[in-house]
Amino acid sequence: MGLSFSARLAARDFDVSLELGDHERLAVLGPNGAGKSTLLGILAGTVRPDSGRAELDGEVLFDVRAGRWPAPHRRRVGLLAQDPLLFPHLDVLANVAFGPRAAGVPRRTADAAARAHLATVEADGLATRRPAQLSGGQAQRVAIARAVATDPRLLLLDEPLAALDVTVAPLVRRVLRSVLTGRTTVLVTHDLLDALLLSDRVAVLEGGHLVETGPTAEVFRHPQTAFTARLAGLNLVLGVADATGVSTPAGLHVGAGTGGVAPGAPAAAVFAPNAVSVFVDAPHGSPRTVLRARVGELEPSGDDVRVTTLAATGESITASVTPASVGELDLYPGRDVFLAIKATAVTVYPV
Numbered sequence: 001m002g003l004s005f006s007a008r009l010a011a012r013d014f015d016v017s018l019e020l021g022d023h024e025r026l027a028v029l030g031p032n033g034a035g036k037s038t039l040l041g042i043l044a045g046t047v048r049p050d051s052g053r054a055e056l057d058g059e060v061l062f063d064v065r066a067g068r069w070p071a072p073h074r075r076r077v078g079l080l081a082q083d084p085l086l087f088p089h090l091d092v093l094a095n096v097a098f099g100p101r102a103a104g105v106p107r108r109t110a111d112a113a114a115r116a117h118l119a120t121v122e123a124d125g126l127a128t129r130r131p132a133q134l135s136g137g138q139a140q141r142v143a144i145a146r147a148v149a150t151d152p153r154l155l156l157l158d159e160p161l162a163a164l165d166v167t168v169a170p171l172v173r174r175v176l177r178s179v180l181t182g183r184t185t186v187l188v189t190h191d192l193l194d195a196l197l198l199s200d201r202v203a204v205l206e207g208g209h210l211v212e213t214g215p216t217a218e219v220f221r222h223p224q225t226a227f228t229a230r231l232a233g234l235n236l237v238l239g240v241a242d243a244t245g246v247s248t249p250a251g252l253h254v255g256a257g258t259g260g261v262a263p264g265a266p267a268a269a270v271f272a273p274n275a276v277s278v279f280v281d282a283p284h285g286s287p288r289t290v291l292r293a294r295v296g297e298l299e300p301s302g303d304d305v306r307v308t309t310l311a312a313t314g315e316s317i318t319a320s321v322t323p324a325s326v327g328e329l330d331l332y333p334g335r336d337v338f339l340a341i342k343a344t345a346v347t348v349y350p351v
């Protein structure tokens with residue numbers, strides 16, 4: 001049961017295999033061009049791979065070599081995109097009932113089911129409205145109801161909250177959280193919160209390949225790639241463990257308070273931006289790592305300012321400073337600074 005998937009598409013340098021347990025929700029993450037949409041397209045039936053096979057709940061979803069490539073509407077796969085894509089000429093109830101009606105379900109039954117789905121997404125009061133009379137958040141909730149109305153065995157979501165205002169996204173996220181529970185789901189997102197709240201497992205794609213996978217909480221607690229570490233808001237320095245921390249091939253040594261990784265083994269030093277202090281002159285005192293870096297970007301983050309820097313040894317390291325210190329230190333993009341990383345705030349993981 002669940003999903004087993006494997007496909008290659010040379011034109012997009014895509015080669016991914018993954019397994020998903022019954023009713024498991026997978027969040028697919030990765031930088032632009034990583035292959036996330038390609039993965040959804042192959043599952044949905046809109047992008048045909050050169051080779052590949054997938055099974056869903058023990059039945060073949062597609063099998064290229066055996067010539068089985070069912071059309072999208074024959075796959076029992078539901079798709080929810082960033083844009084709700086409701087039929088403008090139908091009211092909300094008819095939009096939600098459309099799939100089942102097209103599949104031959106009698107009107108009364110389809111309408112009753114549609115009303116129940118609308119209640120689930122907290123949109124029962126909207127049944128007689130036209131899509132043009134809905135807000136973005138309302139339209140997306142209706143689209144969620146429509147996606148599940150056909151009782152898909154697999155639900156695909158392509159950045160379902162990305163187009164929504166930050167004020168309405170929480171309600172839609174809450175609705176999705178209840179709707180997705182117990183459904184086999186593949187969710188493409190760029191958002192840490194979506195991944196944390198809406199998935200059981202995470203798969204990270206880079207350059208058309210799977211580079212990291214595991215239970216969601218675990219992946220963000222122990223990120224193995226710079227991409228997930230950045231998403232989790234953490235710094236990650238990859239290198240080799242030694243008795244006092246992690247050393248990179250370029251010569252950066254990040255001292256750590258706790259060890260646990262055998263010296264010589266590949267390791268990641270992970271630390272939060274608030275473990276990094278910024279100085280204009282070389283600071284003294286230990287135990288901490290001091291390195292030279294150049295300021296890249298400054299952006300507000302909560303009450304603080306995130307300072308992205310590029311270390312002289314090539315690593316991207318983010319610091320968190322107060323707005324007052326941005327002025328006191330005269331920080332600006334291109335400014336050369338010293339960073340001090342507090343060893344007790346650095347954790348080392350095997351990779």
Ligand SMILES: Nc1ncnc2c1ncn2[C@@H]1O[C@H](COP(=O)(O)OP(=O)(O)OP(=O)(O)O)[C@@H](O)[C@H]1O
Nearest residue numbers: 011012013030031032033034035036037038039208
């Ligand atoms: N229609 C297409 N024809 C040919 N190549 C494509 C097509 N769509 C995407 N690609 C290429 O396939 C690769 C994977 O793209 P894909 O859109 O799957 O990435 P993504 O992870 O969804 O990116 P994003 O986060 O920007 O949406 C990229 O190199 C992209 O340029």
